[in-house]
Amino acid sequence: MQAPPAPLQVQLLTIGEEDAGQRIDNFLLRICKGVPKSHIYRVLRSGEVRVNKGRIDQTYRLIEGDVIRVPPIRIAEKQDQMVPGAEFKILLEDNHMLVIDKPAGVAVHGGSGVSYGVIEQLRAARPEAKFLELVHRLDRDTSGILLLAKKRSALTNLHEQMREGDTDKRYLVLVHGDWQNERQHIKLPLHKYTAADGERRVRVQADGQASHTIFNLIRRYGDYALLEAELKTGRTHQIRVHLSSSGFAIAGDDKYGDFALNRALQKADGSRIALKRMFLHAYQITFAHPETGKPITLKAPLPPECEKFLKSLPDGKSDNVASAPSRTTGD
Structure with missing residues (x-):
């Protein structure tokens, strides 16, 4: 069902197959674009939202055929911005x-x-x-x-695979420093918080969420090392914080990295070209197809700007590093 705009009059919406199983609060947050969360929960608590003419709470899960009464919801006046369509x-x-x-x-x-x-x-x-x-x-x-x-x-199935740890996500990341180990486990608990500037941040904290990343060394480039990061948990900013907390800055990371290094990297230096982005790339994923159950592995090669940067580093080689095989040696 195509999401309608935030209503200014009562609407009656019938739930189809694609929206069945979703919580009523999440459904309303999706269809009422621009409406603050606090307002959505207020109309839910007040009973203004009805399902099949009856009151429900925010945890109610929609069933195909449900008829939802959505009350008039006025949003703050603001200039609507056209979203340019794009394909990737x-x-x-x-x-x-x-x-x-x-x-x-x-x-x-x-x-x-x-x-x-x-x-x-x-x-x-x-x-x-x-x-x-x-x-x-x-x-x-x-x-x-x-x-x-x-x-x-498909969304429900893939979410379940991720919760159960059945997906295998791999990243390529370039760090600055003397990385030693061929294979290294980092298990540091992570805590999310909001910084003074309103930005979402993460730090290592004893009572944080258990987090586990395995790093495999692919190649050294002078003072840099190209690593494969294998996620065992999927926390916010996990790779970035695990590396920074272990003394290894990701090249170009403007939140947790080495800011002086980043400034230097943005300018070419001798044979080394400039790097104007964070060197972190989700290059491989393995999962079961949500309909057939067939295992699928997909790969995305390193972007050209990352390839060119590696080739300009000391010991850089002309071959495509993104095709380097994953290290799968035992722990």
Whole structure:
């Protein structure tokens, strides 16, 4: 069902197959774009939202055929911004899912000072799509593989795979420092908080969420090392904080990295070319197809700007490093 604008009069919406199973609060947050969360929960608590003429609470899960009464909701006056439709490099697409190679510098969704992101642009480019939702997220400055669901059943299935640890996500990351180990486990608990500037941040904290990343050394480049990061948990900023807390700054990381190093990297130096982005790329994922159960492995090669930067470093080679095999030696 195509999401209608935030209503200024009572609307009666009938739930179809694609929205069945979703919580009523999440459904309303999605269809009432621009309405503050606090207002959505207020109309839920007040009983103004009804399902099949009866009151429900925010945890109610929608059933196909439910008729929802959505009350008039007035949002703050603001200039609506047209979202330009965009398509991205497609790695896989069928009736159940869409997998793209997201470029660095593009947010996956609007919010936090960003008017729109990948999901809004794809929806604008595909107005006929009845359902299109992000399965997971990537940081704005991280490039690489991003999964989207085209059916709610696929979204639910892929979320379950991720919760159960059945997906295998791998990243390529370039760090500054004398990395020693061929294979290294980092297990540091992570805590999310909001910084004074309103930005979402993460730090290592004893009572934080258990987090586990395995790093495999692919190649050294003078004072840098190219690593493969294997996620065992999927916490916000996990790779970035695990590395920075262990004394290794990701090249170009403007939140947790070495700021003096980043400034230097943005300018060419001798044979080394400039790096104007964070060197973190989601290059491989393995999961079971949500409909067939067939195992799928997808890869996205390093973007050209990262390849060129590596080749300009000491000991850089002309071969394509993104095709380097993963280290799968025993722990």
